[in-house]
Amino acid sequence: MRKIKYILVILITLLSLNILNVNASTDAKTLKELRAELQALKNKRDSNEYKKKRTQNEIKSAENNIASSKEAITKGQEQIEEAKKEVERLDKEIFLSKDKMRTLMNSYQKNEGDNIYLEYLFESESYGEFIYRYTIIKQLADYTEEQINKMQNNIKENEELQVELKEKEVELNKNITSLEQSIDSLGDQLDEIAEETMDIKDEISSTQELIDYYKNLGCGENENLDDCVKVKGDTKLLKPLVKGTITSYFGYRYHPISGKYKLHTGTDIGGNTQGTPVYSSANGMVGKIIRKASCGGNQVYIYHTIGGKQITTGYMHLLDIKVSIGDQVSSKTVIGTVGGGSKTPWDSCSTGPHLHYMIADGWYGKTYTSYSTFVSKLQDAKKVLNLPSKYSYWYSR
Ligand SMILES: [Zn+2]
Structure with missing residues (x-):
């Protein structure tokens, strides 16, 4: 009998404790609890301010990146123009060199033939002249060939440079597009943080006003506000x-x-x-x-x-x-x-x-x-x- 009484007391105690717990976890707010919530709002505001600053810095660096990419594109386009001019100049020079050689050969040439070099060579009247003519032909041919090769190499290099610059321009444009996209999304984030921050600031001041009101009303720090208001x-x-x-x-x-x-x-x-x-x-x-x-x-x-x-x-x-x-x-x-x-x-x-x-x-x-x-x-x-x-x-x- 005593044992049953004992168990009953424990049960009733547990039950009432449980009910108290349920009340405490619903809306029975006290001034003390409101103050804790105000502090949480202030902490959130601070972290939002930090996030906002960080996002603003990210936007700034993306914008700087775009500006320098655009500058690089302009410079690349100038280089392409220069390279094109150089190719044109070299083309003209090769054409002139070929022409010059033809004129020179013609002046040494006595008869038209399949092989002007040989004709010119075999028309020598002495061995000395033969050697002389051979040297002239050899030098002339070597020199012209070397010049033309040089110029053709220049043209090739220039054309490669143009391709390279064009590729770089495409790359830079891609970079600009992605930076602009990231600025857009960063801007969106900033909008959201800005609105939220504004809410939190208002939230903090209005919660503070309400706390002051409860305080002036004489509500105790641990008093259930439903009883006080x-x-x-x-x-x-x-x-x-x-x-x-x-x-x-x-x-x-x-x-x-x-x-x-x-x-x-x-x-x-x-x-x-x-x-x-x-x-x-x-x-x-x-x-x-x-x-x-x-x-x-x-x-x-x-x-x-x-x-x-x-x-x-x-x-x-x-x-x-x-x-x-x-x-x-x-x-x-x-x-x-x-x-x-x-x-x-x-x-x-x-x-x-x-x-x-x-x-x-x-x-x-x-x-x-x-x-x-x-x-x-x-x-x-x-x-x-x-x-x-x-x-x-x-x-x-
Ligand atoms: Zn509305």
């Missing part, structure tokens, strides 16, 4: 704009600016001028604010509890922000106004006035802090809100 629940989400039309849905698409096939992280709502009020979709608390990001502009993220479930709504490309972190909002609260056009020149990721509206599971900034986690928890707003088909308007929320 009260978010008024709601039953459903409403559209963030009174009037609007969907210009682009959530999901994969070709980006209108970069042309890349990427996930469109929100639902684009157009049909409003810049400065039109944007409302919170439901009761909630302002959990995260990002100001003037170069890609996304002014952004507000609101924590909601809808039917007991934690979600975050996000609002991008705002002209201005009308709330602060920790503000308790309702669906009647104006949180900012529509931007994304001429009045938000700092935001390079918008082609015209519109709201980029997002819905994600959990509380972005508290349940998790990284943007990539937020993206992985996104939902399609079309499936949550009653949205009309593309380009048709609604006039009430």
Whole structure:
């Protein structure tokens, strides 16, 4: 009997420990845990900065390489031109030499015959003259032959040089093409790192703001933030704009600016001028604010509890922000106004006035802090809100 009691106590202890563990590994965040996540974001930012610098250096050296290859090509082409001229000159010289020899031979020649050398030789009137004539013929023939050989060798060398230079040019052009390709891909990498770095910088400052808010609220370092922060629940989400039309849905698409096939992280709502009020979709608390990001502009993220479930709504490309972190909002609260056009020149990721509206599971900034986690928890707003088909308007929320 005592033994059974003992086992029961152990079982209950294990069970409660296990439940505690499960709670700890889900979203029961403390200030201390948030601070650790902030540090991780800072480390990632530093490594991105390092990667960016390295990529920039790689691009620079590829560009230098291209410049020197182009220089070498120009020089090679000049050398080819010179070699061609030299061949022409030598050709002419050979022709002239042959002509000169013919003239010389003719002047010694008395009769036309098959073998002018022999005729000339055998017409000698004495042995002395024979030797003399023989020497002249021999010298003349040797000299001319030597000259012609020399020139023909020159031509051959020159032609070989031209072939060699041409091959070198082809090689250099190939090199330029591959360097240009690597600059392209390095540029892409740089784009991605640059966007990510920008996100992380914004991430760090907004996480810091949230930590300061919890701290000022009096949340303890190890206190469960859910107990410290009260978010008024709601039953459903409403559209963030009174009037609007969907210009682009959530999901994969070709980006209108970069042309890349990427996930469109929100639902684009157009049909409003810049400065039109944007409302919170439901009761909630302002959990995260990002100001003037170069890609996304002014952004507000609101924590909601809808039917007991934690979600975050996000609002991008705002002209201005009308709330602060920790503000308790309702669906009647104006949180900012529509931007994304001429009045938000700092935001390079918008082609015209519109709201980029997002819905994600959990509380972005508290349940998790990284943007990539937020993206992985996104939902399609079309499936949550009653949205009309593309380009048709609604006039009430
Ligand atoms: Zn968008």
